[in-house]
Amino acid sequence: MADSPTPNLAEAAAPTPAKKKGFKRRAFLIGGVAVAGAGLFGIKLSDSRAASKAAALTTGKGEHNFATWLKIAEDDQITIYSPHTDIGQGSNTGLAQMLAEELDAAWDKVRLVSAPGEPGFANTGLARGFLGEMSGQSGIVAGIPQSFMSLIARSMDLQITGGSSALRYTGQVTFQKVGAATRLALIEVAAERLGVPAAELTTADSKVLHAKSGKSLRYGELAAAAAALSLDSDPQLKSPKDYKLMRTSVPRLDLPAKVDGSAQYGMDFTVPDMRVATIMAAPVRGGKLTSVDEAPAMAVKGVEKVIKLDNAVAVIAKGYWSALGGLRALSPQFSDGGNAGISTASIFKAYDDLFAKGEPADEAGEGDVKAALGAKPIEAKYQVPFLHHAMMEPFALTAHFKDGKLNLWGGMQDPLASKMFAAKVAGLDADNVTFHPMLIGGSFGRRLPMYMEIVEQVTMLAMQLPYPVKLIWSREEEVAQGAYRPQSAAILRAAIGTDGKIAAFSNDYGQPESAESETTFIYDLPVVARRYYEYASNQQAGAWRSVNSTQQGFYNESFMDELAHAAKADPVEFRRKHLKPGSRHLAVLDEVAKRSGWGTPLPAGVGRGVAIVESFKTIVAHVIEASVKEDGSPKVLKVTTVVDAGSIVNPNAAAAQIEGGTIMGLSSAIGEAITLEQGVVQQSNLTDYPILKLADAPAVHDIHFLNSGAPMGGIGEPGVPPAAPALANALFAVTGKRIRQLPLLTQAKA
Amino acid sequence: MTVAPVMIRCYPARYWERRKEQDVSINLKVNGKAVSVDAEPDTPLLWVLREDIGLTGTKFGCGVAACGACSVHVNGQIMRSCSIAVGDVAGKSVTTIEGLKSADGTLHRVQQAWIDTQVPQCGYCQSGQIMAAVALIQQTGSPSDAQIDEAMTNICRCGSYPRIRKAIHAATGKAAAAAQNGAG
Missing domain, CATH: 3.30.365.10 (Aldehyde oxidase/xanthine dehydrogenase, molybdopterin binding domain)
Incomplete structure (x- = not known):
């Protein structure tokens, strides 16, 4: 989960990586390509020296390697090497589905293992995908030869899992192509052996078939000869209508070992x-x-x-x-x-001082926001705490x-x-x-x-x-020495015109790093400003599931709700007015309104809230129905979610990510906070860093995927960001009290 | 200026005063087999299972009985093994995740329901979740949602809770009641 992926050893080696100034991860990536240009190297799926070393590491007798990532054994066993660590998302099963689909492999003989931590297994597809996303120039990136991308990946030691990237980059850029190219090589060998034209051959279940003669050859018999061929670097991929494995909910490959205690962490x-x-x-x-x-x-x-x-x-x-x-x-x-003066309060004060000074470190947007906001804008200040990952395995x-x-x-x-x-x-x-x-x-x-x-x-x-x-690490050490989602604050301002629409919208936010290259502002407004105020405490600026979209989603979607109420408009209708007609965002919003029964009556004491956030190229909208318990804490009764990730490889595994992401978002919104006093983290264990439990998880969660066909977005992270604002907006509908600080449990009790 | 370490709030002082104790031989039954371990009696059962007996399916999560990743059955009762001294289970019968399968390797119906419902994500907490669910079903037969809420207090950071609920119902033949929970 996280933003971009350049491991900077010097930075990471420092025992106090608190100040990450100049750690421009995206700039590094993009800069690397800018000097490179295209056409320097021949096109191959992986460059030869590192690839042959990688192949030697993994390929035994009777086994044959294809493009580093794939191994076919003479007994038809197919092994796929994943450069991703499946941290629970099921992404490795998805990657195997993608490769096996294009290969026409027999699924019951496919297994997937983690690639060794070796340069030959550096993740070229990921480098290529991220470059396109972060430079905003995917066309240029697509023209860079694979072998050069491979060198970039290697030079960055790139074998990362993060940025909701596994399927959309590694899968689409590398694994589908490896599967398709290997299939073509197997067909080529079969055509020669059977003495028939390749065009007469088809593939299925790890076999090449010749319908006219009824003959067939197993992949295992063809592998040795096929592995000696050079692979097509740009093979034709299947049309989605021909998919047999992709877009189906095949059971995850890793689960049997996770229910009987045999899985080795x-x-x-x-x-x-x-x-x-x-x-x-x-x-x-x-x-x-x-x-x-x-x-x-x-x-x-x-x-x-x-x-x-x-x-x-x-x-x-x-x-x-x-x-x-x-x-x-x-x-x-x-x-x-020298950090004993740093506390939760001092960090918020530092942001307030920067806001008052009004000199942002970076700004983006369009139009003259100062003029458009006028003398009396609607204004609200939001604050969120450090968040801890609390991975279950210390x-x-x-x-x-x-x-x-x-x-x-x-x-x-x-x-x-x-x-x-x-x-x-x-x-x-x-x-x-x-x-x-x-x-x-x-x-x-x-x-x-x-x-x-x-x-x-x-x-x-x-x-x-x-x-x-x-x-x-003891759990105490794990809680006290985190790489937390940064504590952050923002002042939101807007003016509403006589037409009931937003005339100007500004978001001044304080954080240790800019959110600009990573977060997406979805509304189509005439005048917008996003201004970043930089302050780093003694804490590491961590990447917490969905990264900057957590707090930015909370700020923008809570404030949109405030503006809707200020304009005396329905929160869904108000958002609709500010989304482009025909946009994917509008389709997601309309669908979630429809499926949630937005506008229909609710029992007394129950409120509905909506929020829509795009992160990692996936749009997610939640409608949450919630009430307030006797002790003042919130009770989430129902969540309706609509997701447009473009397309989905494994619907059931994707739904699990949306369920879990929503719960993680709710958990953080309701009760989680890391606080500092005298530079020291005040929380010590899961006893004082409360994670949502089963009884407080949504009793009903309806999830729907739109599958618009847009380029594939991520799925591990995007369920998180809209959860907190949808809940806060629902509670506002019940109590009339606006929640501008998280976690809201301390507010509810106040 | 120097600062002293943060106060460790979760460990009672007695844990640190007992360190001069000697190893003693402790007999217990684990997954049906008689086991004898030489350990200080105050060592948590968790670490004896993991490090001395080699059963690593029972997980260390928090060490203070807050998360439930270490849940095992002691004489049929669900217990958090990070907070039970091995001396206190002498002579008792312990069941871990490795002991749930039947002798022929067939999964327990709760384990099977976990696969059928595709519950685990990272999977680290699931040994404890499954042990808690098995205990709940042994106790109640077919638990209601309210009973599940009350009994299933183990933490899952991946947020597999809706599927845990669904899988418990599936294991007890109440799949239809849970059908609306979770998608897919």
Whole structure:
């Protein structure tokens, strides 16, 4: 989940990555291409040296590799290597569907495994897709040769999962083409062997068929010869009407192991002789370890060693419980890095001061907003807190340094970047470092390469230990040392003309990074201003599921509701007036109004709220029906959702993402907040960082996909952003009280 | 200026005072098999299961019984194994996620319902969710929505709750009642 993907090792290596100024990830991507131009390299699906190394790593006897990502065995077993970490979205099943569809593979003999964290498996399709999206010039990007894209991906160590990108880039740009090109190669070999024209051959169920003669050849028999052919780099893809696997809800490939306890996450990894470590970093981010008396930890049974790092102390023991006991026995002293003055209140004050000063770091929009707003605009200030990812599996990574080689095992959102980072920390050549990707117990952006301090920590421990060591973060450490969605504030202003339409709309927002390149403002207004005020606290500016669209969606869609009420208009009708006729947004809004029974009577005490947000090229609208419980907390009764992601690869898995995204959005809106006092995170565990539970999840959730045929958008993240404003707007309909600060639980109780 | 570490609020002092205890041999039954472990009696059952017995299906999530990822059955009762001392389960019978399948490898009907309903996303919490659901069904036969709300307090960050509810109903033959929950 997250924005763009350049792991910057120098940045990530710094123990206090609080100030990310100049960390222009998108600029790097786009700049890289700008100097490159097109036509420098021959067109292939992957460039040869790295690809042949990758193929050698994964291809055994009787197995044949195609374009790095695909392996066909002589017994017809088909293996697909995914450069994505399936962090629970089901994206790997979707990727397998896409490749298998174009290949006409027999689905029951398809398996998908994580690609090794090696340069040959760097994700070219993703580089190509993101370049197009973020440069806004997809035509130019499409003209860049694949081999050059491959070099870009490799130079960025790009093997990331984020930006809701797996299916729409890796899938569409790479996997469908690999499947189609391999199919053509298999047909070519079959035509020669059968002595018939290729045009007379068809494929199905991992076989090439010749209808006239009734003969057929298995893919497994053709694979060796086909693998020797060079693949067509731009094969014709199937028409959607011919799909057999895509757009169907095939069961996810990874679920059987997730219901019987056999799935192996990073936390579960074990090797003989392994020790377990746990760690505590400076409570004030930016601080250093100044002193620690090791004796109390060493007195704990099972503890073997205390290791001091620059900004943390780790205890190594026979098992986790001993390590934790040892750590808790210590009284380490840390400096505060000069950050002890930072608090939740000081951050909001910093934003207020910047707003008052009125000198934005960046601005976008059109028209003379000052003139159009006039002297007395409608104005509202919104504030949202830091949000924690709270992935269910706390960080756990194992490392072993032996005979000059470093091996790491665990789950990160970018195995290749993790490997390169570990090599840098260890001072080893990348060839001597191997990262073995394992299942991930949730991530939501937390395990992105920008925030992988655990890789640095475990590498530093392993380099000074003679045995393998698994570093486990306690939940307390995981909560206190997050890469939070930034605390943010915004002042929204608008003027409504005599025609009841918005004459001008401005959004002044304070954050550590600009939201401009990533968020989409959907309304068609004559005068708009979006102004970014930059302030970075001592916290990392994290990418939290759907990134900037969470807070920006809340600001814009709550304020649109305020404007509707100010104009004495129905919130759906008011939005309709400001969306382009014939637009996808309007179609989504109309559909959600229709399906939710918008405007029909509700029981007393129940309100309806609507919100519509586009993120990662997918438009999602929620209508939420909610009431207020006796204790003042909200009760979500029903959610109606309409999604236009262009097209959907696996409807059931996509629905699960929308369900889960909605719940994560509601959970954060209702109760989640990370707060700071004296530079220290005040929350300690899931006891004081409340995650929504089953009883409070929507009892009814109706989800509908429009499938407009627009270019495919993401699905993992876009369900999140409209959830908070739709709920806040529903509660306004019940209580008449506008919610301008999250989480709303503290408001409801006030 | 230096600052002391944040107060650790969730661990009672007794956890840290007991460290001079000696390992003792503790006998228990895990998934039907007699097991003997040498451990300090106050070690949480979770870590004995995961590190000493090698059953990693039971997950560590929070360590303070807040999330339920470590849920197991002790003498048939649902318990959060991160917060039970192994000494307290001596002589008792523990069932983990690995012990739910029948001897011939057939999935428990709750596990099957979890697949049929496509419940898991990241899957990390699902061992605990399934153990909680099995306990609830053993207790109630066919739980109502209100009973599910009350009993299923394990956290799922991926938000698989609507499908958990649906799968519990499916496992107890009440699939129709849950049909409107969730899409697909």
